[in-house]
Amino acid sequence: xxxxxxxxxxxxxxxxxxxGAAGGVMARELSQAGFEVLVLEQGPRFTAADFxxxxxxxxxxxxxxxxxxxxxxxxxxxxxxxxxxxxxxPAAWYAPNVGGSSVHFTANFWRFHExxxxxxxxxxxxxxxxxxxxxxxxxxxxxYYTKVEWEVGVSGLAGxxxxxxxxxxxxxxxxxxxxxSGVLLERGARKMGWHPYPAPMxxxxxxxxxxxxxxxxxxxxxxxxxxxxxxxxxxxxIPEAEATGRCEVRPLSYVSRIETxxxxxxxxVAYFDQDRREHFQKARAVxxxxxxxxxxxxxxxxxxxxxxxGLANSSGYVGTNxxxxxxxxxxxxxxxxxxxxKSAQVTRVVHDWYDCDPQRGFYGGGGIDSxxxxxxxxxxxxxxxxxxxxxxxxxxxxxALPRAMIVAGHGTSLPLATNRIxxxxxxKDAWGLPALRxxxxxxxxxxxxxxxxxxxxxxxxxxxGALEVWKEPVAESTGGPHLLGTARMGNDPRTSVVxxxxxxxxxxxxxxxxxxxxxxxxxxxxxMTIQALAFRAGDHIAQFARRGEI
Amino acid sequence: MxxxxxxxxxxxxxxxxxxxxxxxAASWPQVVxxxxxxxxxxxxxxxxSKLRLLTPAQARDVDAIASQIVPSGATxxxxxxxxxxxxxxxxxxxxxxxxxxFVASLTEFQAKCARHHPxxxxxxxxxxxxxxxxxxxxEHTPFFGGMRFLTVLGLLALPSYGGNADxxxxxxxxxxxxxxxQPPFGHYDAGYAGFVPYAKVAEQPS
Numbered sequence: 001x002x003x004x005x006x007x008x009x010x011x012x013x014x015x016x017x018x019x020g021a022a023g024g025v026m027a028r029e030l031s032q033a034g035f036e037v038l039v040l041e042q043g044p045r046f047t048a049a050d051f052x053x054x055x056x057x058x059x060x061x062x063x064x065x066x067x068x069x070x071x072x073x074x075x076x077x078x079x080x081x082x083x084x085x086x087x088x089x090p091a092a093w094y095a096p097n098v099g100g101s102s103v104h105f106t107a108n109f110w111r112f113h114e115x116x117x118x119x120x121x122x123x124x125x126x127x128x129x130x131x132x133x134x135x136x137x138x139x140x141x142x143x144y145y146t147k148v149e150w151e152v153g154v155s156g157l158a159g160x161x162x163x164x165x166x167x168x169x170x171x172x173x174x175x176x177x178x179x180x181s182g183v184l185l186e187r188g189a190r191k192m193g194w195h196p197y198p199a200p201m202x203x204x205x206x207x208x209x210x211x212x213x214x215x216x217x218x219x220x221x222x223x224x225x226x227x228x229x230x231x232x233x234x235x236x237x238i239p240e241a242e243a244t245g246r247c248e249v250r251p252l253s254y255v256s257r258i259e260t261x262x263x264x265x266x267x268x269v270a271y272f273d274q275d276r277r278e279h280f281q282k283a284r285a286v287x288x289x290x291x292x293x294x295x296x297x298x299x300x301x302x303x304x305x306x307x308x309x310g311l312a313n314s315s316g317y318v319g320t321n322x323x324x325x326x327x328x329x330x331x332x333x334x335x336x337x338x339x340x341x342k343s344a345q346v347t348r349v350v351h352d353w354y355d356c357d358p359q360r361g362f363y364g365g366g367g368i369d370s371x372x373x374x375x376x377x378x379x380x381x382x383x384x385x386x387x388x389x390x391x392x393x394x395x396x397x398x399x400a401l402p403r404a405m406i407v408a409g410h411g412t413s414l415p416l417a418t419n420r421i422x423x424x425x426x427x428k429d430a431w432g433l434p435a436l437r438x439x440x441x442x443x444x445x446x447x448x449x450x451x452x453x454x455x456x457x458x459x460x461x462x463x464x465g466a467l468e469v470w471k472e473p474v475a476e477s478t479g480g481p482h483l484l485g486t487a488r489m490g491n492d493p494r495t496s497v498v499x500x501x502x503x504x505x506x507x508x509x510x511x512x513x514x515x516x517x518x519x520x521x522x523x524x525x526x527x528m529t530i531q532a533l534a535f536r537a538g539d540h541i542a543q544f545a546r547r548g549e550i
Numbered sequence: 551m552x553x554x555x556x557x558x559x560x561x562x563x564x565x566x567x568x569x570x571x572x573x574x575a576a577s578w579p580q581v582v583x584x585x586x587x588x589x590x591x592x593x594x595x596x597x598x599s600k601l602r603l604l605t606p607a608q609a610r611d612v613d614a615i616a617s618q619i620v621p622s623g624a625t626x627x628x629x630x631x632x633x634x635x636x637x638x639x640x641x642x643x644x645x646x647x648x649x650x651x652f653v654a655s656l657t658e659f660q661a662k663c664a665r666h667h668p669x670x671x672x673x674x675x676x677x678x679x680x681x682x683x684x685x686x687x688x689e690h691t692p693f694f695g696g697m698r699f700l701t702v703l704g705l706l707a708l709p710s711y712g713g714n715a716d717x718x719x720x721x722x723x724x725x726x727x728x729x730x731x732q733p734p735f736g737h738y739d740a741g742y743a744g745f746v747p748y749a750k751v752a753e754q755p756s
Contacts, residue, residue, distance in 0.1 A: 056707040180736035215730035336737035376725045377706045390619040402724035
């Protein structure tokens with residue numbers, strides 16, 4: 001069956017805004033359940049043949065990421081500051097194309113643990129934060145994690161980490177072959193008494209569901225996969241949705257607002273086509289999967305007389321509680337060659353600090369993983385320590401690149417009401433819509449935790465026999481690619497935007513599912529959980545639709 | 551992008567003949583497609599015979615600054631990699647909207663340098679050590695930061711952007727652009743015995 005083409009006047013069952021990690025899954029689940037689904041994607045549709053090994057284009061010319069000239073953003077640390085226009089990397093950084101950021105992500109794909117869903121109950125309140133339990137448990141999400149692993153395609157070794165949550169089924173593919181960085185992290189971590197384990201990755205380690213296995217070319221982080229081995233929704237969920245004959249994915253369609261009627265129901269969405277002509281798409285229900293920044297912005301942009309503060313926002317929570325996950329980097333040089341430019345970025349992870357330990361003196365949890373960060377240009381620009389940024393000392397570091405690796409620390413971000421996405425009061429985008437404004441200041445515990453993890457990374461590298469180890473200073477966050485928490489799930493309509501089935505508390509036929517649904521940040525690498533939520537939401541939304549409960 | 555004998559042969563040469571046949575059989579069509587289209591993009595199409603934007607005097611100073619950032623020596627540096635052609639071409643094309651600002655800041659750099667060194671025609675005419683000493687005072691300026699950024703890109707971006715001549719930058723950092731690799735990837739994973747589950751670790755005598 002080939003992809004559906006809807007006529008302009010058609011009323012579809014569902015319009016899905018965004019075709020990324022969540023939108024792709026939603027499109028497949030709803031169309032396979034028998035519904036007519038139109039997916040509107042603001043960016044273009046690439047194919048595997050469009051992707052190339054061009055670090056300048058993707059990392060320094062933003063070819064795959066959101067464009068600040070047409071889609072500007074502003075940033076400030078606190079509401080007391082004047083927001084400044086962002087000029088280099090976007091504050092809310094994502095890939096606007098079919099497949100969304102699942103096209104250019106690194107593909108780290110571990111599950112959240114039980115504790116991520118009920119940590120507030122275990123630890124108690126944290127003053128000054130909106131730290132809360134999720135309205136669902138790990139047990140409720142587990143079947144959908146398994147579904148992600150088998151339907152989307154994840155490589156890994158079940159039971160390898162003694163800290164992993166229980167699972168109902170092993171991984172469908174073995175882990176990717178270990179790289180030298182993984183061997184060294186494993187060596188150092190085991191010496192320290194820790195428990196490194198093979199990284200679960202959304203990359204095919206063997207041919208899987210008509211896709212080729214990874215060729216180990218090394219261009220994952222920030223790049224599209226020319227082998228289709230990376231389990232992007234572009235290669236997995238989207239074609240399967242289209243194969244139902246009930247789904248159309250319409251690229252270059254930029255949604256500007258969701259419309260509602262006098263009864264307070266969503267009637268469809270207005271969007272601009274590539275020639276900036278405005279259209280209105282009628283739909284029986286709207287599912288917003290536009291990522292943790294743009295979803296909140298769209299709900300706020302859709303304010304009208306009936307919903308003056310934006311849609312689904314009677315709580316005032318839309319846009320608030322923005323979280324990123326913290327990040328810290330350790331660079332290390334070894335005696336022999338690692339050649340970390342080859343193969344997938346991450347092959348070993350250590351999660352011995354996943355749970356919060358009050359004895360550390362601050363809230364938080366996380367882990368470390370082995371990788372080479374970006375490719376040669378970014379490493380050369382950003383890794384050298386002060387005093388070795390140019391001249392002979394710099395050149396010797398460039399020549400040492402084959403012997404280099406990094407350890408990355410990944411940790412928690414606490415939800416704060418003051419950290420948020422909203423609409424810039426002055427700046428407009430190229431379509432005349434208010435630009436995205438971000439306000440963000442890390443909680444001190446978030447920085448303390450990731451510095452703690454960074455120190456463990458340093459220890460692991462010394463224990464592995466590194467010749468040189470140096471830390472990159474941990475700075476306050478100014479944005480990132482993990483965009484979480486801005487339309488959180490919850491049972492109480494006063495303190496959440498959607499219910500446990502991702503239905504907005506305020507509008508019966510408006511659903512929201514993506515990183516914005518998160519109540520807490522997890523310990524990094526949110527896409528696996530975004531997709532598990534999307535499978536679960538899709539399952540429930542289809543049941544509602546069948547029962548006439550939308 | 552046909553899987554012709556020629557492309558198969560050239561691909562096998564490019565991969566150093568290290569690919570496992572079972573893997574190749576399973577993935578062959580995708581590998582050929584990926585290697586073919588990527589090869590077209592990577593091939594060095596840059597013309598380094600002339601400058602498009604910079605004057606010869608400007609290019610001399612840009613080359614000299616780039617050569618301070620990544621000096622020549624026992625191994626090639628920014629000069630040999632043609633970084634100046636990258637900086638010239640990128641401002642004449644891809645990033646031409648930055649060209650006026652770049653040339654203005656370069657001109658300001660040259661004017662300041664001339665005031666500091668009366669009797670020396672331009673920065674490039676200073677001795678290498680005098681150049682180093684002068685740049686030490688400027689290393690935290692936006693101009694120098696921008697030159698460092700451009701030098702690294704000119705050294706390591708695809709040769710088609712104008713720099714990285716003969717892939718000298720990639721050779722310097724030990725990077726090989728290839729579309730398929732097989733383990734072992736480096737020294738330390740070559741002898742890896744396999745992941746030992748933790749229960750078994752505990753059973754091993756210490």
